[in-house]
Amino acid sequence: MTELIMKCSKAREAAQKLIGVPSWMKDKALEAIADALVERTDEIIAANKVDLENAEANGVRKAMLDRLSLDPERIKGIAEGVRQVRDLNDPIGEVINMWTRPNGLQIGKKRVPMGVIAIIYEARPNVTVDAAALCLKTSNVSILRGGKEAIRSNTTLMKIMQDAAYSVGIPEGSLNIIEDTSRETATQLMKMNGYVDMLIPRGGKGLIKSVVENATVPVVETAAGNCHVYVDGDADLDMALDIVMNAKVQRPSVCNAAETLLIDKAVADKFVPVVFKALQEKGVEIRACEECKKYYDKDVADAAEEDWETEYNDYILAVKIVDGLDEAIKHINKYNTKHSEAIVTENYTKSQRFLNEIDAAAVYVNASTRFTDGFEFGFGAEIGISTQKMHARGPMGLEALTSIKYIILGNGQIRG
Amino acid sequence: MTELIMKCSKAREAAQKLIGVPSWMKDKALEAIADALVERTDEIIAANKVDLENAEANGVRKAMLDRLSLDPERIKGIAEGVRQVRDLNDPIGEVINMWTRPNGLQIGKKRVPMGVIAIIYEARPNVTVDAAALCLKTSNVSILRGGKEAIRSNTTLMKIMQDAAYSVGIPEGSLNIIEDTSRETATQLMKMNGYVDMLIPRGGKGLIKSVVENATVPVVETAAGNCHVYVDGDADLDMALDIVMNAKVQRPSVCNAAETLLIDKAVADKFVPVVFKALQEKGVEIRACEECKKYYDKDVADAAEEDWETEYNDYILAVKIVDGLDEAIKHINKYNTKHSEAIVTENYTKSQRFLNEIDAAAVYVNASTRFTDGFEFGFGAEIGISTQKMHARGPMGLEALTSIKYIILGNGQIRG
Numbered sequence: 163m164t165e166l167i168m169k170c171s172k173a174r175e176a177a178q179k180l181i182g183v184p185s186w187m188k189d190k191a192l193e194a195i196a197d198a199l200v201e202r203t204d205e206i207i208a209a210n211k212v213d214l215e216n217a218e219a220n221g222v223r224k225a226m227l228d229r230l231s232l233d234p235e236r237i238k239g240i241a242e243g244v245r246q247v248r249d250l251n252d253p254i255g256e257v258i259n260m261w262t263r264p265n266g267l268q269i270g271k272k273r274v275p276m277g278v279i280a281i282i283y284e285a286r287p288n289v290t291v292d293a294a295a296l297c298l299k300t301s302n303v304s305i306l307r308g309g310k311e312a313i314r315s316n317t318t319l320m321k322i323m324q325d326a327a328y329s330v331g332i333p334e335g336s337l338n339i340i341e342d343t344s345r346e347t348a349t350q351l352m353k354m355n356g357y358v359d360m361l362i363p364r365g366g367k368g369l370i371k372s373v374v375e376n377a378t379v380p381v382v383e384t385a386a387g388n389c390h391v392y393v394d395g396d397a398d399l400d401m402a403l404d405i406v407m408n409a410k411v412q413r414p415s416v417c418n419a420a421e422t423l424l425i426d427k428a429v430a431d432k433f434v435p436v437v438f439k440a441l442q443e444k445g446v447e448i449r450a451c452e453e454c455k456k457y458y459d460k461d462v463a464d465a466a467e468e469d470w471e472t473e474y475n476d477y478i479l480a481v482k483i484v485d486g487l488d489e490a491i492k493h494i495n496k497y498n499t500k501h502s503e504a505i506v507t508e509n510y511t512k513s514q515r516f517l518n519e520i521d522a523a524a525v526y527v528n529a530s531t532r533f534t535d536g537f538e539f540g541f542g543a544e545i546g547i548s549t550q551k552m553h554a555r556g557p558m559g560l561e562a563l564t565s566i567k568y569i570i571l572g573n574g575q576i577r578g
Numbered sequence: 579m580t581e582l583i584m585k586c587s588k589a590r591e592a593a594q595k596l597i598g599v600p601s602w603m604k605d606k607a608l609e610a611i612a613d614a615l616v617e618r619t620d621e622i623i624a625a626n627k628v629d630l631e632n633a634e635a636n637g638v639r640k641a642m643l644d645r646l647s648l649d650p651e652r653i654k655g656i657a658e659g660v661r662q663v664r665d666l667n668d669p670i671g672e673v674i675n676m677w678t679r680p681n682g683l684q685i686g687k688k689r690v691p692m693g694v695i696a697i698i699y700e701a702r703p704n705v706t707v708d709a710a711a712l713c714l715k716t717s718n719v720s721i722l723r724g725g726k727e728a729i730r731s732n733t734t735l736m737k738i739m740q741d742a743a744y745s746v747g748i749p750e751g752s753l754n755i756i757e758d759t760s761r762e763t764a765t766q767l768m769k770m771n772g773y774v775d776m777l778i779p780r781g782g783k784g785l786i787k788s789v790v791e792n793a794t795v796p797v798v799e800t801a802a803g804n805c806h807v808y809v810d811g812d813a814d815l816d817m818a819l820d821i822v823m824n825a826k827v828q829r830p831s832v833c834n835a836a837e838t839l840l841i842d843k844a845v846a847d848k849f850v851p852v853v854f855k856a857l858q859e860k861g862v863e864i865r866a867c868e869e870c871k872k873y874y875d876k877d878v879a880d881a882a883e884e885d886w887e888t889e890y891n892d893y894i895l896a897v898k899i900v901d902g903l904d905e906a907i908k909h910i911n912k913y914n915t916k917h918s919e920a921i922v923t924e925n926y927t928k929s930q931r932f933l934n935e936i937d938a939a940a941v942y943v944n945a946s947t948r949f950t951d952g953f954e955f956g957f958g959a960e961i962g963i964s965t966q967k968m969h970a971r972g973p974m975g976l977e978a979l980t981s982i983k984y985i986i987l988g989n990g991q992i993r994g
Contacts, residue, residue: 524983528987539685555982
């Protein structure tokens with residue numbers, strides 16, 4: 163407990179010093195970090211091996227073991243990611259706009275670091291490097307608290323990053339990891355008001371929920387994606403088939419994959435048999451409404467109420483026939499998690515209504531939901547996808563890690 | 579409890595409908611509200627009279643009675659404020675920027691309403707109208723929870739606003755007041771995740787603290803202002819005197835008034851006697867460091883550690899002599915509440931260092947801290963002054979009540 167307060171207190175001091183660090187030094191530090199990760203690959207792998215052995219002994223499931231596991235190739239990839247962050251434009255210091263008031267005061271809105279950013283995540287060592295690099299690039303101090311299964315990998319990665327960054331002049335205390343992976347310490351971190359300026363949880367539902375319920379510091383919620391594709395009566399059905407298949411099967415485990423397909427009843431007879439066959443050929447389990455089964459019922463399960471709410475992250479798709487755009491919009495706004503939603507249509511007015519009326523971070527016309535991603539959007543990086551409306555919404559690039567400050571230049575103005 | 583959930587649930591539905599309401603209708607509703615407030619002045623005053631009588635009987639202190647009290651002139655002023663909000667540009671619908679990706683996807687960042695905004699405040703009926711008008715202008719549903727002392731005034735004002743707005747077509751449920759002023763209901767409102775998109779507390783320390791500690795919905799903290807003026811060794815001392823006096827005495831009760839004066843020791847002998855005399859002539863109580871008293875000690879109290887931390891909101895000023903800019907910056911960053919800070923200097927390098935190194939929402943060179951205000955900044959309105967770094971910092975105008983949504987226009991793009 164006292165250790166956490168001391169660490170946060172040093173972090174606060176480092177944040178103040180980081181403000182004065184020029185862009186070239188941050189980039190030099192990122193370069194040094196990338197080099198050191200590759201050079202010290204053996205150390206990382208040795209630490210990771212211990213984590214993996216413990217995890218296996220504790221019966222951790224295979225998917226998690228895969229995410230936890232590091233090899234030289236993956237480490238090279240992680241280092242490459244750091245170099246990509248180095249190459250991005252530094253957003254800090256930009257004066258977004260500046261204006262002059264009638265009394266002669268010049269007021270400018272300047273982009274500044276957030277200060278101290280805490281990130282709570284699961285057993286994914288790549289997040290340790292990724293998050294630290296993005297924070298450093300934006301002059302933010304990072305306090306990382308990863309899953310206990312990856313603790314040896316994470317502390318080793320952090321030590322390597324600290325050595326590299328501090329050796330080129332980055333203030334000590336700028337990169338931090340919480341070594342105590344107890345729940346109590348995590349909960350305490352969520353309440354470090356005055357020390358932590360922003361907390362980003364990255365992980366599954368349980369983690370997000372715990373953070374939202376316990377945190378008293380400002381949080382950006384990065385949550386689940388119950389995403390929909392709506393195939394409208396005026397859709398190009400070939401395009402619709404491509405988009406549905408891509409949104410569902412190109413990578414089902416991620417948050418921007420589709421979980422429910424809505425089909426306008428006007429094209430149900432033509433589209434249902436074609437799309438169901440294609441989905442089944444790719445091994446997708448279909449859970450459909452009664453109406454669907456009139457058109458194709460081979461190996462099609464019945465959808466229950468909970469299917470409309472579920473983010474499967476798997477080769478499963480819920481399907482419902484709807485009575486046109488109104489019902490589609492209503493269904494989506496009722497069940498979605500405000501992440502990514504797509505309509506396929508050639509009708510102009512309906513495309514506009516969908517864009518306006520759907521409440522989500524990203525709303526698509528005639529494209530796959532899978533594009534909701536900082537890299538695909540052209541931000542060059544991503545720390546997560548926000549599903550809240552405050553501060554940042556959708557893919558969070560470097561700018562989402564910044565705040566602003568008003569700078570006011572006067573020549574003696576006083577208020578009358 | 580169930581009543582709150584029902585109200586929030588209806589608010590959510592109204593938020594969806596408000597998205598389709600055009601700007602002209604919102605302006606018409608604001609016009610109707612302003613007219614109705616003036617027309618129905620008698621009703622408002624009758625309700626207010628009951629509140630005032632109860633408050634007096636309960637021994638409420640005079641300053642609060644004054645803020646609670648309404649008369650025809652004040653009601654006219656409140657209505658005028660609504661007309662000013664009507665005249666502002668509607669920020670909703672603006673596409674902030676739009677770009678095309680190599681694959682032909684067009685991605686636009688569009689300004690949308692936050693959705694449902696809850697505001698918890700004290701016994702100030704003017705906030706009821708002000709907050710409702712700003713939310714309506716930005717297509718947000720408002721849920722207001724004011725202090726119990728003003729409940730009759732608030733419900734009457736709300737009824738008048740609802741009648742006026744709904745009569746011109748604003749969806750029912752867009753304007754709400756919580757009539758149950760118990761603490762339990764307020765706490766429950768702070769936890770209405772999924773219903774409330776943003777919660778803004780407006781009031782004193784206790785209220786803010788309670789919201790920060792209890793809320794699980796996203797909060798914008800509008801907090802205290804422990805503001806400083808630093809008179810540098812290179813200051814124009816006439817200008818410095820004007821700025822110090824304005825920052826302290828022009829309106830001591832507000833958050834952007836100065837609470838501590840820091841004086842560079844290089845000019846202490848010249849400046850201390852002049853400024854102390856001027857302050858005392860205006861009835862300001864001085865609490866100064868030991869060093870100060872060498873230059874002027876008539877009726878000057880000793881400053882204690884807690885004086886550096888205190889927002890007096892009164893005719894009291896803490897004063898400290900510092901050893902130049904470094905100590906000034908260190909003192910301010912240690913004790914300030916990240917609100918508004920000013921340096922008075924003719925030295926270019928020192929002005930730049932102060933602007934860069936002070937951590938606050940508004941940092942001034944050669945101007946009074948009293949300008950931190952949405953109207954003075956040219957925003958035309960203000961819902962509060964944020965002292966957190968997330969989402970909005972400093973004076974919050976209409977834009978602070980908006981979120982964004984990515985709209986993505988494709989022609990069949992799928993992810994490879």
